[in-house]
Amino acid sequence: MTEHLVPAFLSLLDPVVLLTITTGTVVGIIVGAMPGLTATMAVALLIPVTFGMPPLHGLSLMGGVYCGGMYGGAISAILLSTPGTPAAAATSFDGYPMARQGKGGTALAIAAWASFWGGIISTFALLLMAPTLAHFSLRFGPPEYFVLAIMGLSSIVTLTKGSMVKGLIAGFLGLVVATVGMDPLSGYMRFTFGQVDLYDGVPFMPALIGLFSISQILDLTAETRIAEGLDGTSLSSIKRSKLPKGLGGTIVQGGIIGTIVGMLPGAGATISAFISYNFAKQGSKDPETFGKGNPKGVAASESANNGCVGGSIIPLLTLGIPGNSVAAALMGGLMIQGLIPGPELFTRYGTLTYGFILSLFLANLVFLVLGLYLAPYFARVTSTPNALLIPGIVILSVIGSYAINNNMFDVWLMLGFGIAGYFLEKGGFSTGALVLGLILGPIAELGFGQSLILSQGSPLIFFDRPLCIALWIITLLLMIPAFTSGRRKKQA
Amino acid sequence: MRKSLILLLALCTLLGAVSAMAADYPTKPVTIIVASNAGGGTDTMARLFAKFAEKYFPQPFVINNIDGAGGQRGFDALARAKKDGYTIGTIYTPHFTAHISAKRANYTIDDFAILYNLVTDPGVLVVPASSPFNTIEDIIAAEKADPGSLTGSTSGPGSDDAFALAQFNEATGCTVKSVPATGSSNAKATVMGGHVSMGFMNLSQIESNYKAGEIRILAMMTTKRHPSVPDIPTFAELGYKVVSDSSRGFAAPAGFPEDAYAMIVDVFEKVLADPEFLAAAKDQLEMNFMGPEEYRQYLVDLLEVTDKAYEKDPW
CATH class of the missing domain: 3.40.190.10 (Periplasmic binding protein-like II)
Structure with missing residues (x-):
């Protein structure tokens, strides 16, 4: 490896390469911030374009889009409660309340720092431990995915602010909605009413935009601005600011969770962000401040979703198993250059592969600098009069929902979810819990079904594998604070 | 925010240009409906074809991803597309015939003017x-x-x-x-x-x-x-x-104008013989070319297989 690092590093010093990294990252941030445009789409569009380029230029361009896209999702999630990417959904839980309190600029700076460190941690894991980690990721089989989904679902307990019963009802509602579509095991169509658009289940992104964005807008109509008066953080102070204090542990934890969950095909960045958020909240001394604008919530979610970038590339480069859909598109970009994933990438094509990995470090740096520099400007969006802002968000939401699948059906669905989300929130039912049920329902169902086929119907399979047991223990530990604090309140 | 609005405006203008009326074929870009999401194998095939086809066709080919329901949304959209010579699309097997066998499809093989198969995996x-x-x-x-x-x-x-x-x-x-x-x-x-x-x-x-x-x-x-x-x-x-x-290829909606069909067939012939295209495709696609006649027969035969499979063990 060492013999490749120096030439790899030198190849990055080419001004054209530096330019492609920067361009890729900027495009990624824009694509990430716009709901409906995804990093997967952008990378796929680039595949035929990069064919004519030297391999390193093409790969660093796509790597930049990936890194930038993961960070970009945070911008709209924080400022408008409209996650630009599903992975930023958990970012809005605390990011948007911060923006409402006029701390939008600070929240964006935290997101940039957390994304940066999450990305750096996972890229180091990719650089130093790729083969070992890839083989570890293969030990996750169907039973492990099921328990992982349960671990994710257990954070419903965390997401609920008031009544736990209402939170569980909301989560259950999400699980019920997730049953729509083709049964993954038998192929039977459930609750599709002959609508082809529902065969694959309720489209996730439109539902998310509706629940988070449209329901917030309906709430906003009663006010004139998202935030009355911004915090005093001037342009220069945000630019010069160091990593906000007390967030280091949360960020490192998020980066590691992101790397591990990112490696697992079938889990993904969204889930890693929720799990990391749950860890941060349950590990904190004042869990009740989460969901009301705790900077740790933003840091936990953003470090985890950027941690997925390096994580998802680990099995891609070593085994040819992309960890998520962006990595899958990236694999197309590798193949078109004649680079076939496997051990040869690290030996015969070592200089190129390590050059690509090192370019990810630079991409992280590019969005950090841009993110910190632009945060105060972006934050001004929140002081735009709602009379202007609301129509803008509606247009973005409508176009975003349409653009995902070029489908009008998704737009109506998004509006339906928006109205439902508004009334659910008013009634004290957490839309976050609903979204969690919606994401994790299919993973839990598939893992459960697959496991029982493997074990010939015996549920013991979920308890006799070491990784499963470890995941159960973590899940239980994460639940303890929620129950003990509840009891303490009752006694008081 | 303002920047994104400008971007949207630019997009709308572009889309407006695409839908301008035709006078003499081809006067506007030809859309390829790709029945899978961006970045998948079918998408890569279509994008590679679109890139190299520009050399041999006076207008660009534009990709429109309509994925979902195992390709059925895209296949349906292609079957129902305007038969004006400006829309072709991808089909892939066995999904293409499996949907017909499962009686879920809103199309039959006869709703398509079959073009070329490019990939057989x-x-x-x-x-x-x-x-x-x-x-x-x-x-x-x-x-x-x-x-x-x-x-x-x-x-x-x-x-x-x-x-x-x-x-x-x-x-x-x-x-x-x-x-x-x-x-x-x-x-x-x-x-x-x-x-x-x-x-x-x-x-x-x-x-x-x-x-x-x-x-x-x-x-x-x-x-x-x-x-x-x-x-x-x-x-x-x-x-x-x-x-x-599992194979991947292209088709046009049935009733596609004959002169347009002949031109598109000609483009396929040229692209599939282009050494640069072959070089780009060989590492990621299991190439296997079938002309319209052969491809159609392949699909008809496959439909029998999937019909039988459905009778025995429906999904």
Whole structure:
């Protein structure tokens, strides 16, 4: 490896390469911030374009889009409660309340720092431990995915602010909605009413935009601005600011969770962000401040979703198993250059592969600098009069929902979810819990079904594998604070 | 915010230009409806074709991804597209005929003017390197020793892998149970992690892992040995009838203007003979060209196979 690092590093010093990294990252941030445009789409569009380029230029361009896209999702999630990417959904839980309190600029700076460190941690894991980690990721089989989904679902307990019963009802509602579509095991169509658009289940992104964005807008109509008066953080102070204090542990934890969950095909960045958020909240001394604008919530979610970038590339480069859909598109970009994933990438094509990995470090740096520099400007969006802002968000939401699948059906669905989300929130039912049920329902169902086929119907399979047991223990530990604090309140 | 609005405006203007009326063919870009999401194998094929077709066609080809429901949304959209010569699309098997067999499709083969097949990805039976199985006979012996204990990953009901598994069970008398996965990465991880006894997959998905020695291919589901892996026997050689593949190609809606169809066919001929296109495609696509006649016949034959499979074991 060492013999490749120096030439790899030198190849990055080419001004054209530096330019492609920067361009890729900027495009990624824009694509990430716009709901409906995804990093997967952008990378796929680039595949035929990069064919004519030297391999390193093409790969660093796509790597930049990936890194930038993961960070970009945070911008709209924080400022408008409209996650630009599903992975930023958990970012809005605390990011948007911060923006409402006029701390939008600070929240964006935290997101940039957390994304940066999450990305750096996972890229180091990719650089130093790729083969070992890839083989570890293969030990996750169907039973492990099921328990992982349960671990994710257990954070419903965390997401609920008031009544736990209402939170569980909301989560259950999400699980019920997730049953729509083709049964993954038998192929039977459930609750599709002959609508082809529902065969694959309720489209996730439109539902998310509706629940988070449209329901917030309906709430906003009663006010004139998202935030009355911004915090005093001037342009220069945000630019010069160091990593906000007390967030280091949360960020490192998020980066590691992101790397591990990112490696697992079938889990993904969204889930890693929720799990990391749950860890941060349950590990904190004042869990009740989460969901009301705790900077740790933003840091936990953003470090985890950027941690997925390096994580998802680990099995891609070593085994040819992309960890998520962006990595899958990236694999197309590798193949078109004649680079076939496997051990040869690290030996015969070592200089190129390590050059690509090192370019990810630079991409992280590019969005950090841009993110910190632009945060105060972006934050001004929140002081735009709602009379202007609301129509803008509606247009973005409508176009975003349409653009995902070029489908009008998704737009109506998004509006339906928006109205439902508004009334659910008013009634004290957490839309976050609903979204969690919606994401994790299919993973839990598939893992459960697959496991029982493997074990010939015996549920013991979920308890006799070491990784499963470890995941159960973590899940239980994460639940303890929620129950003990509840009891303490009752006694008081 | 302001920047994104400007971007949107620019997009709208562009879209407006696309929908301008035609006078003489081709006066505007031709849309390719891709029935899968961006970044997948079908999408890559279409984008590569679109890129090289520009050399031979006065107008660009524009990709429109309409994915979902196993390609059915895209196939439906293509069948119902305007027959003005400005929309063609991708089809892939076995999904294309499987939807007809399952009576879910809103189209039949006759709703399409079939163009070219570009890719045929043969089915393979694989086991991880750590598996005790070295031959099909080993699998049959394991089945006899403990009937019903074997599992095989597939990419879900109604997929070529599921058909292959059914054929395998019929030919060998085994009772391998299908463990459906979501997508090929998930299936591959399940096989390589040793969570299932074997995997029913396609060659392109695992070729690199085979070369790296991480998995073994026990048999090919082709009629002849495959040039990429000439050492691997076919099921037919071993005495079992298991033939399965997944193919990807192009079609136009039926009723496509004849002169336009002839021009598009001509573009396909030229692109498929372009050495640069072949160089770009060879590493990621299992190329196998079939002209309109042959491709259509292939689809008609396949429909019989999927019809039978549905009758026996509906999904």
